[in-house]
Amino acid sequence: MKYRHRVLGLLFLLAVITYVDRVCISVAGSAMQEDLGVPAERWGWVLGAFALSYGLFEVPSGSLGDRVGPRRVLTRIVVWWSAFTALTGAVSGFWQLVTTRFLFGAGEAGAFPNVAATIARWFPATERAGAQGFVWMASRVGGAIAPLLVIPLQQVCGWRMTFVLFGAVGVAWAAWWWLWFRDEPHEKHGISPAERAEIGDFAGHTHHGLPWREVGRHANLWWLMLMYLLYNWNAFFYLSWLHTFLEKGRGFDKADLVAWSWLPFVFGGMANLLGGVVSDRLVRRVGLKWGRRAVAVSGLGCAAVFTGATLLTDDKFLTVLFLAIGFAGSDFMLPVAWAVCLDVGGRHAGAVSGAMNMAGQTGSFLTSVAFGYIVAAAGSWDAPLVPMALTSLAAALSWLAIDPTRPLVGRSDAAAGVT
Numbered sequence: 236m237k238y239r240h241r242v243l244g245l246l247f248l249l250a251v252i253t254y255v256d257r258v259c260i261s262v263a264g265s266a267m268q269e270d271l272g273v274p275a276e277r278w279g280w281v282l283g284a285f286a287l288s289y290g291l292f293e294v295p296s297g298s299l300g301d302r303v304g305p306r307r308v309l310t311r312i313v314v315w316w317s318a319f320t321a322l323t324g325a326v327s328g329f330w331q332l333v334t335t336r337f338l339f340g341a342g343e344a345g346a347f348p349n350v351a352a353t354i355a356r357w358f359p360a361t362e363r364a365g366a367q368g369f370v371w372m373a374s375r376v377g378g379a380i381a382p383l384l385v386i387p388l389q390q391v392c393g394w395r396m397t398f399v400l401f402g403a404v405g406v407a408w409a410a411w412w413w414l415w416f417r418d419e420p421h422e423k424h425g426i427s428p429a430e431r432a433e434i435g436d437f438a439g440h441t442h443h444g445l446p447w448r449e450v451g452r453h454a455n456l457w458w459l460m461l462m463y464l465l466y467n468w469n470a471f472f473y474l475s476w477l478h479t480f481l482e483k484g485r486g487f488d489k490a491d492l493v494a495w496s497w498l499p500f501v502f503g504g505m506a507n508l509l510g511g512v513v514s515d516r517l518v519r520r521v522g523l524k525w526g527r528r529a530v531a532v533s534g535l536g537c538a539a540v541f542t543g544a545t546l547l548t549d550d551k552f553l554t555v556l557f558l559a560i561g562f563a564g565s566d567f568m569l570p571v572a573w574a575v576c577l578d579v580g581g582r583h584a585g586a587v588s589g590a591m592n593m594a595g596q597t598g599s600f601l602t603s604v605a606f607g608y609i610v611a612a613a614g615s616w617d618a619p620l621v622p623m624a625l626t627s628l629a630a631a632l633s634w635l636a637i638d639p640t641r642p643l644v645g646r647s648d649a650a651a652g653v654t
Contacts, residue, residue, distance in 0.1 A: 238426045248373070255380065256402075288344065293592045301586055324396060364511040386493055459591050460591055463592065472619075500562075523640050
């Protein structure tokens, strides 16, 4: 097995653990709300606290990975978030929970920008969307297995101990990463000259920071950030409110959640893998611009249609099916968005992807908080689906202004080889 594929295997496990830890609070949400006495509109602030801090610290953590390498930064990130995952099980009230989730988000910030920086260093340009798709598929595996793990564990040892157990798993991954991984292919003992030649010369990166004044003049970056904010308004629902929506909006019980709530994440995982592979193949056939755009526009358009279709049914199975297809649509786009950060960011992939994800987490925060208030104001659990569908449509149209052939600084690796 090639060494870069072993690196990808570790990133796969990281993404699984990340999303199990994130989705855990959605699955445990009803029990936590009852134990701690938190109503729906205040629960949105619990969910939003993570998204807010995660967004605020994305750029610093992504930039730090560009400068000192993802080995050290990802180790720090995973140990930090694992500690606050465990501490979530010790809270006794609303404000303690909000504070813990805020610190959890601050610690996890930069995880995926540093994954992107790792892929930029270890994979050639024509394999990056596929590698991103594989990692994002893993995140959906984490989301899919979360209810299968959390609900039985809750029944045996309660929701508090569930968070402690998941925190321990993250610490184990961090130790493995620190001991085995190296920032650059040429630093890793045993990698062959042939594989180093396949990867290319990205290993000779510099440690200069991203020139934000120069980059800020590029409309490309602002459109990318706007698109990701709009995308996350829809997508973060699946990580925050999905299980509560199914229970309170469609009458699911715990058995129904175990039976069906994993379906959107399985669809999303397959779509992530497919979107990355299709985009890389289209890039080789029709060029970088439309090889990225075509996948993104079609995926987000599908998300808008099927999120809207969920409004038209009260049937439990059709609700989950429509949401699953909608999530698959947005996830078909996801590896393309992160690959474009590598396309236009080049050596600054961590900082650029951090900026995009910072904007995205603004959307995550807004939808987390707004969801509960919309339900309370409208008296309907369906009402928040309307802005979710509209923001997906707007995100799809935003891609028509994003050009992956235009690097933000100098000449990107991808644009140098594929136009």
